[in-house]
Amino acid sequence: MTYTIRPVRPTDLAAVTEVEAICFPAAEAAAEESFKARIAAFPECFFVAEADGKIIGFINGCATDSKTIYDEMYENSACHRPDGAYQSIFGLDVIPDYRCQGIAAALMDHMIEDSKNKGRKGLILTCKDRLIHYYAKFGYKNMGISKSVHGGAVWYDMILEFGDQKS
Secondary structure, three states: OOOEEEEOOHHHHHHHHHHHHHHOOOOOOOOHHHHHHHHHHOHHHEEEEEEOOEEEEEEEOOEEOOOOOOOHHHHOHHHOOOOOOEEEEOEEEEOHHHOOOOHHHHHHHHHHHHHHHOOOOEEEEEEOHHHHHHHHOOOOEEEEEOOOOHHHOOOEEEEEEOOOOOO
C-alpha cells in the first residue's frame, strides 16, 4: 500500500476529527474545535498519513518544556511553546482498516525525526498500560502512572530522551 506523510492543512479538519472519533472512545476523543485550535497553533507539530486522497491516520501534539503531559494541554493550544524542549504526542491515530501495516510506526518515526531536526530534547506521551510495550520499541521509558485523568482513563507517562543531551 502506498501512502504519504505530510503536514496537516486547515482543510483536513473534518477528516482528522472523523479519524479521531473512530480511534478513541467519545470521552477521550478530541472534538473538532480542539483540532481547529491545534491546526492553527501548531501545524508544524501535526502530521497526517494519506492514501488515495484519504486521511488514514495522524500524529499531533504541542511542544512544551514539561517532561509530562498535563490535561490542560489537550484543550488549551496556548500551552504550545514553539521552542519547547519536548514534543508531546496527544494522539497517534490510524483507522482500523489500515492498522498493522506500519503506518503508526512511520508516523511516530516521522515525529521523532522531526523533533530531532528541531533540536528538541525528546518526546513525551501518555498511554494505557496495554500500549507501554509498543512505545518502548521506539525507546520510550515508562515513568509510571500519569497525573492525567483525561477521559476518566488510567494513563502512563512515557518519555523518549535523545542520547547524550542533558535533561
